[in-house]
Amino acid sequence: MELGLFTGFLGFFVTALLLVIVFLYLYAIVTPYDDYKLIFEENNLAASLGFGGAIIGVSIPLYSALVHSTSYLDFAIWGLIAILIQLIFAFIVTRLGGKYSFKDKVSNGVISVGILMAFLSISIGLLNAGSMSY
Structure with a gap:
């Protein structure tokens, strides 16, 4: 195994x-x-499920960026874009009010809303990843 390949792996992984x-x-x-x-x-x-879904949701487009990037810089840029998209989604969804308030429901431990938040985050992550599969 070449040392250059291993250092490349470490750079991308870290x-x-x-x-x-x-x-x-x-x-x-x-x-x-x-x-x-x-x-x-x-x-x-509920918070744990939503947070876990967010982690998976951001990891999916990061994986896509790793697989499809043409260079380290290309990966870093697409990785930052992936994070930005997921954060914008989280900001918007958690600001919904009324009977659809993720803030109130998650804070009160409503598990079904935590699961929904997780699935929404994962779905956005999949769409995010698919959109960057140039």
């Missing part, structure tokens, strides 16, 4: 992990509720 970490940080800022408090202190299953 960058992908860093992008996920950046996403986790920004996602918690974008949502109007405290994801980490709900999950780690209040054991809120």
Whole structure:
């Protein structure tokens, strides 16, 4: 095995992990509720499901960017675009009001809404990934 291939792998892999970490940080800022408090202190299953779906939702387009990129810079740019799309989606969905308020339902632990949030995030991730499969 060539050392260059391994260092290339490490560069892409570490960058992908860093992008996920950046996403986790920004996602918690974008949502109007405290994801980490709900999950780690209040054991809120709805928040955990929604957050887990968001992680999968951003990982899918990152995978697509890894597979289809023509260079490291190409991957980094498409990875940032993937994160931006997922964050915009989360911002919009969690701001819905009234009887469709994700903020209120997730904060109150309504599991069905957490599952819906997860599935919506994954769906947006799939559409995001498919759109960048140039």
